[in-house]
Amino acid sequence: MALITFTNKGIYCAQGGFYIDPWRPVDLAVTTHGHADHVKWGNKAYLCHELTKPILNQRLGPDLNIESLPYNKEININGVKVSLFPAGHVIGSAQIRLEYKGEIFVVSGDYKTEYDGISTQFEPVKCHTFVSESTFGLPIYKWQPQEVIFSQIKDWIADNHGRSKTSVLVAYSLGKAQRLIKGLSGYTDVYVHNSIANLNEAFINAGVDLPETIRISPETKKEQLQKGIVIVPPALADGRWIKSLQSPATGICSGWMQVRAGRRWRSADAGFALSDHADWPGLLSAIRATDAEKVFVTHGYTATFSKYLNEIGIGAEEVKTQYGNEEEEEKAEISADAESKIQEDTA
């Protein structure tokens, strides 16, 4: 019997009696990171990285049964050695390493290989079997270094300031928002939506060194926002609140912005290809660095990417999961109340 199997509840380790990132309630959910498509409410117990714990408490509730670990510390669950390694995706994101009778499995969740200045950098882990995402598993996705993208974003903000426009950046509350805050700190005042401010607070309480931001409140003047920069989650991207700002210009930060059709489909004024997922070279180098004999490809361009891996001599297989909808999930989570809340907040 294989150490892990793919079931209709998630990635299952029978020997350890736990699931990794299950999408239905189980007894023990080992959690790679806090995005809504990887962690659900309703599990009896959670195991995650120390910095993911505050996110789960923030997003799923304060009374969860959560055990947390630092990176690189091994624990034993029913004979299975379990340890966490940095995935570089967002703060606290982890690859889950499982070892049983000399067999090593690594489930990487979501990851990126470039250091983003705020999440612990991705660390390749040698293993026999590697479970990889493939969100951007096509050779058209090759990211520019983040400093290049940040200088583009700053040019755009400067241009907007010159034209008295309000710069609004659209970014996931968890991950992209903190990355932008770090990258733009000291350049201009950063105003953030409640959902982002709440997560930032949780991180700061957990000891993460985050630059200062300003929570948008009913007192915040539109003129102040115009002179600074506004960061909002995707749920608000096309909302009325943005339209109420002084000549708003929206910029979307996402890997999908690499392609012109992606930029056009979203009715944004600017698109920046800044992603928290590995690009094509990143996926290939990460997989090669594991020395894995077998790769399971989960969400993304699964069929294409696994076909290519097989062609270059890496045994790969596509697996159906329910991951890969972080944006939609986050939308569902926030949009219910976000728009109305921010309306009330700023009315």
Added chain:
Amino acid sequence: MRRFTELIRQLEMSNKTNDKIAALVDYFTEADDLDKPYVIAMFTGKRPKRPISTALIRQWAVELSGIPEWLFAESYHNVGDLSETVALVLPEAKHLTNRKLHEWINDLATLQDKSDAEKKESILNAWDSLETQERFIFNKLISGNFRIGVSNKMLVNALAKQSDTESSKVMHSIMGKWQPWEISYEDLMAGAHVNTDNSWPYPFCLAYALEAEPASLGAVTEWQAEWKWDGIRGQIVKRNGELFIWSRGEELVTDQFPELHFLVDELQDGTVLDGEILSVKDGNVQAFSVLQQRLNRKTINKSQLNDAPIGFYTYDLLEYEGRDLREEMLEKRRSLLVKTISGLKTANVVVLSPVVDFASWEELALIREGSRDINSEGIMLKKLNSLYHSGRKRGDWWKWKVNPYTVDTVMIYAQKGSGRRANFFTDYTFAVRDGDQLITVAKAYSGLTDKEIKEVNSFVVKNAIEKFGPVRTVKPELVFEIAFEGIAESKRHKAGLALRFPRISRWRKDKKADEINTLDDLRQLLQSTL
């Protein structure tokens, strides 16, 4: 090249006309003088002959990127644009340069007669000296097919603003005959070349669709009604013994319509007619599908001349005895047009498009119902005191079309969109019933709200039967009403017919798949239009 790439980036990043015009004005103020006429030529569709085939470009890109051909194809499918796909998959450029746009274009022109090996060397060098966005532009230069969402009108407005010239003059000038290597930007704006050019057409006056009730237009006595013909808008120019026929796409189509060439002998010099190129047989306007056989052909055979003879239904006179009439009122222009046409010796080929008499809006609405019977699309309404405007101007000319045809179909295939839409099934194929079979009749996307797209998407995911590459066969269950403008015989389609401009008009959640239309219904419709 960098400045031009920046322009394209700005044009793509905004969907607001004012931003685009501002970006164009900035460009034509700052760019290299020699580059400017090339950019104008490119944006107005004056394209040089393609120096290198798509197949070669693709082959070299695959070779250089080191990916297998199938993976390139998969990438292309996701990007939806070959030039862009090539730009994205190539390895990073090692020897960046900043050459001028016109230098690149001229280099490409010289490749025309070179061997494939020489072409390859030149293109590979270019790719290695341009960063990704510039490469994309460069690849577009090779293809000559630059569609960037800048309409002629928008370009003209920007140029007029930048050069402080009247926009109708700029429109004249850039629509005339000129080559970017022969003319300076200043001369082009000043229109230095057009005086010696007999062919230049006037910018067409265009109409907006009438959404409101016609009664909102006021008194019927202020309006002239005509049939709206479903053909090719054309302008016939006769000056200094030469005849030119322009289509609305600003193409010279003189050679395509020999039936109209008699006008070179019968029209006075200094005459410009505006009207519709149609297929007219025995005095009856034929369906657009008949005219279609005559379009974009290099040679025309006897049976085509016989089956689809051309006529010209004229409704406006833009130049009379060499005088620009556009500042005259419609009434005046029409009376001179009547005089001009009555002077023709050859009868029944170039005719006046009749004025439709009506005493009330209600009466006109009734008349309009009969449009389809004479292969008309509805009614044109023109204010009697209107001038002939350049382009679209709200208020004076309206098209009041009849409602489109509709057919109830069932979705049988779905395909994912490209780029960001790669996550959603957005392109659908629809079928009608033929006995116990389903026969494809249309492919369409859009027409649905984002919410509906998501709903359809989840249906496709749950009900996919088979997978052919990016295409999914789905359970024939969802019924959509498809609107279309016309129907034509087609040997290429299994159904034996093809719909014109099909789009989703609504999702018929109230209907089941066994309630859709049949192929016979469509065949009958086809027969009724012929």
